[in-house]
Amino acid sequence: MPPPLVSAGLVNVTYNSSSERSVWVCERITRFERFTKGVFFGDNPLNHTLSMFILQASLVCLFSSSFQYLLSQVGATTFVPQILAGFIAGHSVLGNIRLFGKLISTTKPFYVCETISLFGSMLFLFLVGVKIDPYMVIKTGRKTWAIAFCSCTFPVLLSIFFIFVLRRLWNPESEIYESIFFIAIFLSSGSFHVTAGFLEDLKLLNSEVGQLALSLSLLNGAVSAFWQTVITRLISADVKEHNNSVTLSTIFLLLLTIFIVFVLRPIMFWMIRKTPRGTPISEAYMVSIFLMVLGCSLIGEVFGEHYLLGPVILGLAVPDGPPLGSALVEKLETFVTTVFMPIFYFSSGVKCNISLIDGHSFAIVQPVALFSFVGRVLGTMLPSMCCNMSLVDSFSVGLITSSQGINHLLYLQSCLYFRIISEQTYAQMMVSLVWLTLVSTPIVKFLYDPSKSYLSLSKRTIEHAPPNAVLPLLACMHFEENALPIINLLEMSHSTLSSPVCLYALHLIQLKGRSAPFLKVHQENTMSNSLHSSQSDNIISAFKSYQNQNMGNVMVKLFTSLSPYETMHDEICTLAADKRVCMLITPFHMQWISGEVSKCANPIRKLNRNLLKTAPCSVGILVERGNLVWNNPLYGVFFYSVAVVFIEGSDDREALTYAMRMANHPNVRVTVIRLVDPCDRITNSFSEDADSDLVLKFKDNYIQIKRHDYREELVRDSVELINAIKTLESCYDLVLVGRCHENKSSLFTGLGDWHEYPELGSIGDMLVSPDSAFDGSVLVVQQQRNTGVAQNDFRLDSSVYSKHTNFAPPV
Numbered sequence: 033m034p035p036p037l038v039s040a041g042l043v044n045v046t047y048n049s050s051s052e053r054s055v056w057v058c059e060r061i062t063r064f065e066r067f068t069k070g071v072f073f074g075d076n077p078l079n080h081t082l083s084m085f086i087l088q089a090s091l092v093c094l095f096s097s098s099f100q101y102l103l104s105q106v107g108a109t110t111f112v113p114q115i116l117a118g119f120i121a122g123h124s125v126l127g128n129i130r131l132f133g134k135l136i137s138t139t140k141p142f143y144v145c146e147t148i149s150l151f152g153s154m155l156f157l158f159l160v161g162v163k164i165d166p167y168m169v170i171k172t173g174r175k176t177w178a179i180a181f182c183s184c185t186f187p188v189l190l191s192i193f194f195i196f197v198l199r200r201l202w203n204p205e206s207e208i209y210e211s212i213f214f215i216a217i218f219l220s221s222g223s224f225h226v227t228a229g230f231l232e233d234l235k236l237l238n239s240e241v242g243q244l245a246l247s248l249s250l251l252n253g254a255v256s257a258f259w260q261t262v263i264t265r266l267i268s269a270d271v272k273e274h275n276n277s278v279t280l281s282t283i284f285l286l287l288l289t290i291f292i293v294f295v296l297r298p299i300m301f302w303m304i305r306k307t308p309r310g311t312p313i314s315e316a317y318m319v320s321i322f323l324m325v326l327g328c329s330l331i332g333e334v335f336g337e338h339y340l341l342g343p344v345i346l347g348l349a350v351p352d353g354p355p356l357g358s359a360l361v362e363k364l365e366t367f368v369t370t371v372f373m374p375i376f377y378f379s380s381g382v383k384c385n386i387s388l389i390d391g392h393s394f395a396i397v398q399p400v401a402l403f404s405f406v407g408r409v410l411g412t413m414l415p416s417m418c419c420n421m422s423l424v425d426s427f428s429v430g431l432i433t434s435s436q437g438i439n440h441l442l443y444l445q446s447c448l449y450f451r452i453i454s455e456q457t458y459a460q461m462m463v464s465l466v467w468l469t470l471v472s473t474p475i476v477k478f479l480y481d482p483s484k485s486y487l488s489l490s491k492r493t494i495e496h497a498p499p500n501a502v503l504p505l506l507a508c509m510h511f512e513e514n515a516l517p518i519i520n521l522l523e524m525s526h527s528t529l530s531s532p533v534c535l536y537a538l539h540l541i542q543l544k545g546r547s548a549p550f551l552k553v554h555q556e557n558t559m560s561n562s563l564h565s566s567q568s569d570n571i572i573s574a575f576k577s578y579q580n581q582n583m584g585n586v587m588v589k590l591f592t593s594l595s596p597y598e599t600m601h602d603e604i605c606t607l608a609a610d611k612r613v614c615m616l617i618t619p620f621h622m623q624w625i626s627g628e629v630s631k632c633a634n635p636i637r638k639l640n641r642n643l644l645k646t647a648p649c650s651v652g653i654l655v656e657r658g659n660l661v662w663n664n665p666l667y668g669v670f671f672y673s674v675a676v677v678f679i680e681g682s683d684d685r686e687a688l689t690y691a692m693r694m695a696n697h698p699n700v701r702v703t704v705i706r707l708v709d710p711c712d713r714i715t716n717s718f719s720e721d722a723d724s725d726l727v728l729k730f731k732d733n734y735i736q737i738k739r740h741d742y743r744e745e746l747v748r749d750s751v752e753l754i755n756a757i758k759t760l761e762s763c764y765d766l767v768l769v770g771r772c773h774e775n776k777s778s779l780f781t782g783l784g785d786w787h788e789y790p791e792l793g794s795i796g797d798m799l800v801s802p803d804s805a806f807d808g809s810v811l812v813v814q815q816q817r818n819t820g821v822a823q824n825d826f827r828l829d830s831s832v833y834s835k836h837t838n839f840a841p842p843v
Contacts, residue, residue: 081144088145092121092378093371106474109233111226111437114374115466118381128387146379152372153442154343158325159365160225160439161347162357163547164250176244179415180251183222183433186411191216191404198396212400214452215461218443219404219436219468222252226437228547234473236432237549238595238602239482241425245432246548248412252433284335288328289345296324297349304356313359321350321360338446353594358544373438380441383448386463388456397457401464405472408434428480431472436465482602483646492649493816494614495682495689495726499531502587503693506536506608506616506649510636514619515571517656517809519578521617524672524766525690526697527586534587536611537575538604539568541594542635549595551603568592597635601642608649615650615690617811618643620792620800623656641791644771644814650686653771653792655800655810671699675764677757677795678706679779680723683770686815688726691768695734703741703764704730707756709779710746753779757798761805769795771814 069075077083099113120126195212227249228237236242303317328342350357409430416426444461447453453461497503503525507518518537527533543549554572572590579588589611595603608616621637643651676691678684688704695702706727727742734740747753760767771793789797796812798804 085144085148088121088142088378089371089375091126092117092374092381095120096374096377103470106477108470108473109230109435109437110369111229112466112470112473114377115381115441115462117374118377118379119384119386119462119466120381121378122381122384124381124384124386142379142382145375149372149376149379150339152368153376153438154329154340155325155364155368156373156376156438157340157442158343158347159361159368160547161344162350162352162360163228164224164348165352165546165548166348175419176247177251179244179412179419180248180255182415183248183408183412183430184220184252184255186414187220187404187407188217190407190410191220191400194403195400198399202396212396214447215397215457216400216404218440218447218461219401219464220408221256221440221443222249222408222433223256223437223439224249224253225547226435226439227253227433229437230432230435230473232547232596234477235599236476236480236482237543238599238606239480240606241428241432241480241482243549244416245429248429248433250548253439257439281336285337285341288331288337288342292328292342292345292349296346297351300350300356304351307355311355313355317356318359318363321356340442352546354544357546361544380445380462383445383455384459384462385455386459389459389463390456393456393460397460398464401461401468405434405468424479428476431476434468435472436469440465483605492612492614493686493689494650494693495686495815497614502532502534503527504534504536504611504613506538506604506611506613508538508540508604508616508618509571510540510619511623512570513623514656515574517619517654518617519574520670520672521654521766521811522578522586522588524674524694524697524700526693526700527582529585531693531696532585532587534589535575536589536591536607536613537571538607539571539590539592540600540604541568541592543594543596546594549593549599549603551607552592552594554590554592597639600639601646604643605646605648608647613649615652615686615813616643616647617652617654620653620655637791644791647816650816651814652690653796653812655792655796655812657800657807657809671701672697672766673701673703673764675703675705675760675767677760677767677769678704678723678727679770679773679795681770681773682722682815683772683793683813685722685726685770687768687770687811687813688730690811690813692730692734695730695737695740701739701741702734703743705756705760706742706744707747707753707779708744709748747779750779754798757795758805760799760808762807764808766809766811767799767806768811768813769793769799771796771812 071077078087095117096114099116100110103113192213195216224246227245231237231239231242231245237246300321303313303320307313307317324346325343328346329339332342333339350360409427412430412433413426416429417423421429441462444453444458444465448455448458494503505522505525507521509515509518515537518535522533522535525533552568554568568590575588575590579586591607593600593603593607604616604618618640619636621633621640640653672694674691674694676688678688691702691704694700704727731742735742745756747756771791773794787794787797788801792800792810792812796810799806799810
């Protein structure tokens with residue numbers, strides 16, 4: 033007999049199955065008070081709602097982090113560890129244990145947890161909308177539309193054909209066939225955010241395959257979201273009982289969309305106009321946006337729409353990128369993805385009871401899921417191959433666009449709520465989501481390497497560039513302060529009509545507030561008014577002024593790249609390969625001019641290391657100490673004093689070749705300082721002959737010019753090497769040094785143990801170390817390495833290469 037109603041709460045637990053069972057559960061209200069008195073007062077904390085919720089959230093976050101650590105080794109996306117954590121913490125695993133089952137299955141704390149998870153999913157999908165650029169649909173070409181159409185229709189047709197065959201051959205009276213068609217259509221759907229997250233986890237956002245997959249998933253996601261919403265409305269039992277309400281609900285949805293687009297979106301643009309450039313968005317504006325999200329969700333619930341529709345539409349209406357879109361993502365994303373979403377996966381896992389799955393239904397549903405997956409892969413792969421894409425790349429695109437994620441899970445829960453599918457079907461679908469995603473990720477990681485497209489190119493260096501031809505250079509910039517040093521370097525490169533320099537200036541911006549990266553090409557005599565391009569306005573103006581000042585002698589092409597730091601090197605290398613540049617120049621991660629280290633120093637340093645390993649051309653890291661900023665060639669004529677520290681090796685030859693081009697400039701004085709170890713001369717090696725020939729060429733062509741100089745210094749050990757480097761202090765505006773030296777002598781003995789910046793090599797590290805009094809700028813040069821193979825990390829741990837190591841030397 034239940035206790036009196038004054039001390040008991042009656043909770044209606046409805047299982048959304050085909051039989052529409054309802055179970056009434058009686059629980060003592062006193063047992064689930066909000067707060068606990070504590071164990072020292074004889075109270076059990078697990079008998080209270082707040083304590084139970086914290087325990088549930090802690091368990092799922094712990095499991096999610098553990099699975100993420102283990103499965104990241106095989107390239108699994110974040111979706112798989114989180115959904116597995118929900119399985120473990122739900123009825124399927126811990127729920128079967130008597131002690132944990134009582135804790136997890138307690139009714140009131142679970143509904144509190146589920147409510148919070150739904151609130152988190154609302155914020156999550158709002159952020160998804162913020163990151164999406166709807167104009168990408170307009171920008172896609174005909175081939176992308178054709179591939180997207182095939183990837184939508186082919187899996188549906190193939191899976192439905194398989195269902196008809198299966199129904200004729202095996203147990204046609206099974207109840208599972210009632211929802212099998214919906215399963216097939218559901219698994220054939222796509223999602224832009226799922227694909228973007230997949231690519232971000234695999235660090236493929238900037239790759240050619242990643243760009244195509246994003247465009248396809250945007251089209252597929254829009255189509256899938258439309259017809260899934262329509263199917264959910266038409267099949268839902270509640271809708272069938274109230275047919276007249278469907279029309280009113282649809283009209284209201286259109287009115288809500290119009291209100292968001294024509295009222296709330298202009299308000300957001302007004303907020304942006306009121307925010308001074310370069311300053312963060314006001315907290316009052318952020319609170320206003322948050323209230324808009326809650327209001328749109330509430331209005332949707334009041335008029336019978338899904339609570340997620342309003343926030344998603346509002347997110348699409350938010351202007352992406354800085355200052356508003358990026359600020360929203362920066363403030364909300366970490367907390368939502370690391371706290372709210374694990375709770376959402378926990379509530380999803382609790383609803384999934386794998387014990388309901390029987391062998392017969394499993395043998396029907398999982399092959400259908402496999403055929404839908406294969407059909408989606410083939411539907412993307414075959415038309416891609418018809419568009420002259422390679423087999424590996426087209427197969428990778430098919431696997432990426434077939435990935436499953438959070439959007440599929442949300443639609444699945446909606447179908448469970450509207451009784452379109454049963455609990456057994458829900459569990460079957462959850463299993464298929466996990467294993468299909470878990471299988472496809474390692475295959476993509478193993479098959480596709482974006483660096484293969486540019487590492488197999490022929491040698492492109494300044495040393496091997498044809499004389500009196502256009503010298504293409506690529507210069508990267510992160511901040512406005514990087515522009516003037518690059519302009520000075522361009523001035524010293526001595527671009528003339530007979531031997532011009534073509535500079536591709538690339539402004540790099542970290543991807544914030546959107547999912548898809550992009551590369552903006554700035555046309556001549558135009559200035560883009562987009563929010564992202566406006567950050568490049570000062571850089572564009574500086575380079576255009578310099579080009580106009582040297583009309584006919586200098587060619588400058590301007591680009592802006594918006595991408596995450598983890599994959600930014602792919603964007604740079606792809607552009608370098610496409611433009612066939614001989615050297616790319618990138619700034620050092622530290623800035624001495626302002627006296628402060630940028631907050632982006634660590635990502636920029638990692639970017640430079642990735643460029644040293646994968647660049648399809650020579651790489652120069654420019655360490656600016658102030659000399660190239662104080663000199664401004666836009667407003668006057670300046671004289672530059674340049675030195676080259678030459679020891680031996682391909683990197684030193686590349687640096688000397690670049691300096692020989694600078695020596696042709698009438699306002700540049702070049703001094704070559706060759707450091708020679710008298711005890712370790714190898715006169716018969718190819719490297720030594722190439723070194724001597726290049727040095728002899730410099731002496732023959734430039735020493736007779738009085739402003740240039742050449743000298744040799746004998747150094748016997750690392751102490752004398754350091755003393756020779758100290759003689760450069762306060763003498764030169766710019767010093768060019770090679771990064772690596774193929775030397776087995778004792779010159780570099782012990783130096784590698786004291787490297788603070790291995791990416792600069794031994795000489796560069798000595799020049800910029802805190803103990804050095806050298807105040808000039810340094811350009812550390814690395815000549816292009818082996819073609820077709822990315823460089824090993826050991827070269828970034830020590831700049832000195834020993835001929836006695838077990839690693840093969842570069843060619």
